[in-house]
Amino acid sequence: MLIQRLTIIGVGLIGGSFARALKRARVCAEIVGCGRQLDNLQEALRLGVVDHYTTDLATAVQDADVVVVAVPLGHIASVFATIRPILAPHTIITDVGSAKASVVADAYQELGEHICRFVPGHPIAGTEKSGVAASFASLFENRRVILTPLAETDPQATALITQLWQHTGAEVVSMSVEHHDEVLAATSHLPHVLAYSLVDTLAQMEDRREIFRFAAGGFRDFTRIASSDPKMWHDICLANRTAILHVLAHFNADLAELADAIEQGDSAHILSIFSRAKTARDKFSG
Amino acid sequence: MLIQRLTIIGVGLIGGSFARALKRARVCAEIVGCGRQLDNLQEALRLGVVDHYTTDLATAVQDADVVVVAVPLGHIASVFATIRPILAPHTIITDVGSAKASVVADAYQELGEHICRFVPGHPIAGTEKSGVAASFASLFENRRVILTPLAETDPQATALITQLWQHTGAEVVSMSVEHHDEVLAATSHLPHVLAYSLVDTLAQMEDRREIFRFAAGGFRDFTRIASSDPKMWHDICLANRTAILHVLAHFNADLAELADAIEQGDSAHILSIFSRAKTARDKFSG
Ligand SMILES: NC(=O)c1ccc[n+]([C@@H]2O[C@H](COP(=O)([O-])OP(=O)(O)OC[C@H]3O[C@@H](n4cnc5c(N)ncnc54)[C@H](OP(=O)(O)O)[C@@H]3O)[C@@H](O)[C@H]2O)c1
Numbered sequence: 001m002l003i004q005r006l007t008i009i010g011v012g013l014i015g016g017s018f019a020r021a022l023k024r025a026r027v028c029a030e031i032v033g034c035g036r037q038l039d040n041l042q043e044a045l046r047l048g049v050v051d052h053y054t055t056d057l058a059t060a061v062q063d064a065d066v067v068v069v070a071v072p073l074g075h076i077a078s079v080f081a082t083i084r085p086i087l088a089p090h091t092i093i094t095d096v097g098s099a100k101a102s103v104v105a106d107a108y109q110e111l112g113e114h115i116c117r118f119v120p121g122h123p124i125a126g127t128e129k130s131g132v133a134a135s136f137a138s139l140f141e142n143r144r145v146i147l148t149p150l151a152e153t154d155p156q157a158t159a160l161i162t163q164l165w166q167h168t169g170a171e172v173v174s175m176s177v178e179h180h181d182e183v184l185a186a187t188s189h190l191p192h193v194l195a196y197s198l199v200d201t202l203a204q205m206e207d208r209r210e211i212f213r214f215a216a217g218g219f220r221d222f223t224r225i226a227s228s229d230p231k232m233w234h235d236i237c238l239a240n241r242t243a244i245l246h247v248l249a250h251f252n253a254d255l256a257e258l259a260d261a262i263e264q265g266d267s268a269h270i271l272s273i274f275s276r277a278k279t280a281r282d283k284f285s286g
Numbered sequence: 287m288l289i290q291r292l293t294i295i296g297v298g299l300i301g302g303s304f305a306r307a308l309k310r311a312r313v314c315a316e317i318v319g320c321g322r323q324l325d326n327l328q329e330a331l332r333l334g335v336v337d338h339y340t341t342d343l344a345t346a347v348q349d350a351d352v353v354v355v356a357v358p359l360g361h362i363a364s365v366f367a368t369i370r371p372i373l374a375p376h377t378i379i380t381d382v383g384s385a386k387a388s389v390v391a392d393a394y395q396e397l398g399e400h401i402c403r404f405v406p407g408h409p410i411a412g413t414e415k416s417g418v419a420a421s422f423a424s425l426f427e428n429r430r431v432i433l434t435p436l437a438e439t440d441p442q443a444t445a446l447i448t449q450l451w452q453h454t455g456a457e458v459v460s461m462s463v464e465h466h467d468e469v470l471a472a473t474s475h476l477p478h479v480l481a482y483s484l485v486d487t488l489a490q491m492e493d494r495r496e497i498f499r500f501a502a503g504g505f506r507d508f509t510r511i512a513s514s515d516p517k518m519w520h521d522i523c524l525a526n527r528t529a530i531l532h533v534l535a536h537f538n539a540d541l542a543e544l545a546d547a548i549e550q551g552d553s554a555h556i557l558s559i560f561s562r563a564k565t566a567r568d569k570f571s572g
């Protein structure tokens with residue numbers, strides 16, 4: 001066994017899938033689940049995702065070798081503050097939040113002396129679903145997990161969290177907090193903002209025009225991410241607003257240029273943008 | 287047999303799939319294919335998509351009961367102009383172009399007295415692929431086909447084209463040219479413009495930051511349509527530019543409002559936009 005007791009705070013899609021994958025790999029002797037709602041935790045136990053559960057944070061983290069904080073971004077600071085006095089001097093803490101600068105700021109503020117055993121993390125994997133019922137052991141297979149260790153982070157803590165993620169089938173990559181937030185703003189956060197915004201715009205026009213009735217597969221794919229949890233994406237937009245607004249400004253400038261080319265009938269310009277994009281997209285998927 | 291001779295001008299993804307579906311339904315005694323490149327037509331014959339082929343437009347439309355113009359939007363006017371003197375007085379003409387006002391303008395200008403047998407059409411179905419090799423008989427099954435008959439169009443011509451599409455498994459809907467172009471601008475043309483533009487923006491940032499390496503499934507779905515044929519989407523942008531720029535202006539105004547809410551940290555506003563969008567998207571897919 002790699003570790004004795006691992007505690008998951010927030011046994012939802014991500015926390016539940018992480019627990020399932022670690023159970024499958026048989027690397028933890030015991031997994032403790034913690035959350036606010038009993039029914040979700042009971043389901044986690046019934047599904048074999050956790051070995052025990054409690055709604056009490058203090059009980060949950062007692063004697064834990066590793067604590068995984070997998071709650072929504074807006075709750076991370078308060079979880080850190082609550083567990084700080086109970087954490088043992090050897091307990092390693094990690095999280096799975098989709099934005100990292102905000103979580104790291106929360107950690108500096110709330111974790112105190114435990115900051116040296118905090119390993120910020122983010123698995124690049126997910127679905128539109130939430131809750132433990134949606135979790136599955138293979139969610140992280142062949143996916144990337146980004147760790148953004150701090151200057152203070154004990155390299156042995158980073159090494160252990162790396163190993164755990166590798167046991168889920170993921171590839172672990174390290175980068176700076178800033179780089180993480182920029183890259184994710186570009187490839188994940190901004191696309192969600194655009195999809196939500198477009199669907200909302202069309203929904204407002206919908207009444208009069210039956211727009212959605214004539215939407216095809218392309219639209220379905222393009223807007224699938226607008227089915228994601230609004231609260232989670234609200235949290236992400238606030239947590240990573242600087243990087244999101246920055247890449248949005250880039251996007252807006254380029255889109256205005258394209259709109260201008262369309263208005264002017266500038267064939268060469270339109271074609272060069274579309275062709276470059278197709279080349280980039282085909283390379284990415286191939 | 288519903289008709290004797292049907293001619294497809296442009297035996298690509300759409301023209302080829304239409305021919306295959308009609309052959310499967312055994313509603314045409316003979317299908318003639320026409321295009322510019324011999325190899326594509328030879329492949330169409332080999333695949334059994336057409337019974338004969340010719341690269342000569344005049345030969346192709348001779349004695350045809352129905353002529354289906356399935357060439358790119360930018361070539362429709364010249365095809366109309368070339369076939370006008372050869373069309374028989376009973377020949378029904380239809381097209382499959384993704385924008386309708388521009389095709390209708392081409393028809394008024396080039397088809398002369400044949401306008402009364404012209405039935406503008408657009409199947410809401412497609413893939414990212416082009417050419418006859420990508421065509422398949424079931425492409426239109428359970429999809430919608432929009433017809434936008436003109437005031438001049440003989441109702442019997444519309445009825446026959448409706449029947450043909452129904453034989454492919456599609457549901458046929460009629461609407462005005464303007465309504466078609468607005469609805470398609472919203473659900474198809476604008477999403478393509480946004481996807482191309484976003485991928486191009488990120489590709490420009492890519493060199494320094496390995497952005498695409500950390501993109502997940504959501505990004506893959508969101509940008510799939512940026513793999514579509516750049517030339518075809520260039521044609522669509524020019525053909526339907528008024529409606530596209532109109533819905534883009536709406537989108538831009540709403541997106542600016544959302545960006546503002548993110549910048550201000552206006553939780554309630556962000557949440558209400560995301561929640562409304564999720565509700566609309568879930569309803570659409572369900
Ligand atoms: N979904 C994705 O695609 C994805 C991908 C990568 C990373 N992430 C990150 O993963 C984290 C969790 O997301 P998720 O999708 O797994 O959400 P989820 O399915 O809703 O799970 C969140 C869990 O946290 C629990 N929780 C909420 N507040 C809590 C609190 N104050 N104390 C203890 N438990 C609490 C919830 O249970 P109770 O309501 O019972 O407390 C729930 O089980 C977020 O930080 C998100 O940014 C998500």
Ligand SMILES: NC(=O)c1ccc[n+]([C@@H]2O[C@H](COP(=O)([O-])OP(=O)(O)OC[C@H]3O[C@@H](n4cnc5c(N)ncnc54)[C@H](OP(=O)(O)O)[C@@H]3O)[C@@H](O)[C@H]2O)c1
Nearest residue numbers: 296297298299300321322323357359361383384412416417
């Ligand atoms: N793809 C979609 O998703 C989709 C969906 C609905 C409607 N549409 C519409 O369908 C039409 C065709 O699109 P597609 O996707 O089928 O394209 P495609 O696969 O590229 O097929 C177009 C065909 O037209 C032929 N062609 C081009 N110029 C011609 C000319 N001047 N004279 C005769 N033949 C010519 C081409 O062959 P040669 O090069 O050999 O001439 C090719 O076989 C377009 O108007 C498009 O707007 C497309």
